[in-house]
Amino acid sequence: MRLNPFAGAYLTDPAGVWARLLERDGGVHHDDELGLWLITRHADVRRALADARTFGNALTLAPVYEICPEALALVARIDAPPTTAAADPPTHPRTRRALRATFANTPERVEQRYGGIVRRRVDELVSRLAARAGDRVDLIAGFTAELPLLVVLDILGVPARDVPRIRSWADGQIALIWGCPEPAEQVRLAAGLLEFWHYCQDLVRRRRHGGGDDYVTELLAYRGGDDEVLTVAEVASIVFNLLVAGHETTAGLLAHALDRALSEPDRWRGFAQRPERVPAFVTETLRFAPAIDGWLRVTTAPVTLGGVTIPAGARCLLLIGAANRDPAVFGHPDRFDPDRPDAHDHLSFGHGPHFCIGAALARLEAVTALTRLAAALPGLRPAPGQHRVFRPNLAFRAHRDLPVIVDPAVPAGHRPAARPAA
Numbered sequence: 160m161r162l163n164p165f166a167g168a169y170l171t172d173p174a175g176v177w178a179r180l181l182e183r184d185g186g187v188h189h190d191d192e193l194g195l196w197l198i199t200r201h202a203d204v205r206r207a208l209a210d211a212r213t214f215g216n217a218l219t220l221a222p223v224y225e226i227c228p229e230a231l232a233l234v235a236r237i238d239a240p241p242t243t244a245a246a247d248p249p250t251h252p253r254t255r256r257a258l259r260a261t262f263a264n265t266p267e268r269v270e271q272r273y274g275g276i277v278r279r280r281v282d283e284l285v286s287r288l289a290a291r292a293g294d295r296v297d298l299i300a301g302f303t304a305e306l307p308l309l310v311v312l313d314i315l316g317v318p319a320r321d322v323p324r325i326r327s328w329a330d331g332q333i334a335l336i337w338g339c340p341e342p343a344e345q346v347r348l349a350a351g352l353l354e355f356w357h358y359c360q361d362l363v364r365r366r367r368h369g370g371g372d373d374y375v376t377e378l379l380a381y382r383g384g385d386d387e388v389l390t391v392a393e394v395a396s397i398v399f400n401l402l403v404a405g406h407e408t409t410a411g412l413l414a415h416a417l418d419r420a421l422s423e424p425d426r427w428r429g430f431a432q433r434p435e436r437v438p439a440f441v442t443e444t445l446r447f448a449p450a451i452d453g454w455l456r457v458t459t460a461p462v463t464l465g466g467v468t469i470p471a472g473a474r475c476l477l478l479i480g481a482a483n484r485d486p487a488v489f490g491h492p493d494r495f496d497p498d499r500p501d502a503h504d505h506l507s508f509g510h511g512p513h514f515c516i517g518a519a520l521a522r523l524e525a526v527t528a529l530t531r532l533a534a535a536l537p538g539l540r541p542a543p544g545q546h547r548v549f550r551p552n553l554a555f556r557a558h559r560d561l562p563v564i565v566d567p568a569v570p571a572g573h574r575p576a577a578r579p580a581a
């Protein structure tokens with residue numbers, strides 16, 4: 160079966176495509192055009208994510224098409240050693256240990272270490288939006304793409320003035336690896352990626368000569384000058400990864416959550432009165448509309464899934480978006496229902512040895528952003544006549560834009576029901 164991730168229905172509403180792929184041929188298909196095996200069912204995607212020995216990560220960050228020689232020559236100059244998401248054992252457990260020891264990854268530690276940063280950045284952006292009362296604003300440029308990047312830069316100790324270039328490099332990396340750019344564009348994006356890598360190396364180099372109170376300094380301290388723990392190049396590589404993983408994903412989650420919440424005005428207004436409803440809403444958003452809905456693995460041995468044998472050395476696209484709609488796991492999977500008991504079974508943060516290190520941070524950002532934005536702007540509403548369109552990409556499902564009208568007031572007759580007494 161064919162999956163065209165770069166055109167047609169997949170760019171507006173992928174759920175129909177996922178449903179067809181789930182239903183047929185044991186949910187496992189070879190797409191000749193993409194040169195990828197598509198794995199869709201929840202049990203199979205979960206198994207592949209858990210089984211790092213059979214499903215390796217070596218090619219997870221390698222372009223999904225044949226990149227032109229000029230761009231390839233630039234990419235070849237990026238000598239970032241594989242760490243975390245791009246690494247297999249024995250490098251992966253060692254570099255992941257470094258991340259787990261230094262990056263807060265439980266709700267309690269995230270709240271303690273990053274809660275203040277998240278609330279300060281959310282409040283700044285909410286005030287900036289509120290100051291534009293009556294205007295039509297694109298929430299992607301004005302909020303969702305900005306917040307997670309500012310937060311991750313604060314954690315890493317990088318000045319906010321670097322936001323525009325880091326965003327442009329990171330967007331470029333996503334388009335270069337999982338998009339379908341023309342050769343001239345590939346060269347431009349590859350040159351940007353090389354510049355990005357040099358920026359990360361330079362950041363680490365400067366911290367080595369007198370660091371501050373930031374994550375890069377902490378990672379260097381964890382290393383303790385011992386290359387067997389972590390090399391300096393691996394520190395730079397982790398920073399390189401965090402600057403992309405830490406914001407493009409959460410930006411997607413924020414966009415999906417706001418898109419959904421604003422399209423149901425009563426729900427949006429209700430958040431101001433019942434903020435305790437926001438966490439379940441965010442969880443169901445993660446299941447229903449994952450920011451990463453396809454992720455790559457390469458088989459290291461033949462493996463049989465859904466009655467189909469995939470050979471060794473095959474690139475596989477784990478369709479997380481489809482797995483999250485698998486009717487074998489989720490009742491009425493196409494119904495968006497924050498009260499469903501099974502929403503937590505989604506695979507949007509991965510599963511097993513590579514499970515997302517930033518899941519708790521992403522949740523905190525999303526819950527804080529929705530709660531405070533709804534409280535400040537209960538009248539925020541989608542601009543009329545807009546259609547949802549996603550950027551052509553195999554892994555990241557990112558909105559092209561999300562135009563809204565910044566109306567702080569709730570229109571008469573639309574006030575939410577008063578909060579019942581406890």
Ligand code: HEM
Nearest residue numbers: 243244404405408409412450507508509513515516517521
């Ligand atoms: C909604 C937001 C997010 C989503 C949907 C998401 C998704 C994912 C997924 C699917 C993986 C698994 C990769 C694999 O199995 O190969 C992953 C891993 C990872 N994520 Fe996230 N992520 C999010 C936010 C973040 C944030 C905020 C950070 C850090 C600031 C982060 C850092 C990482 C890292 C470092 C890994 C690699 C872990 C490893 O390979 O051991 N992510 N993420």
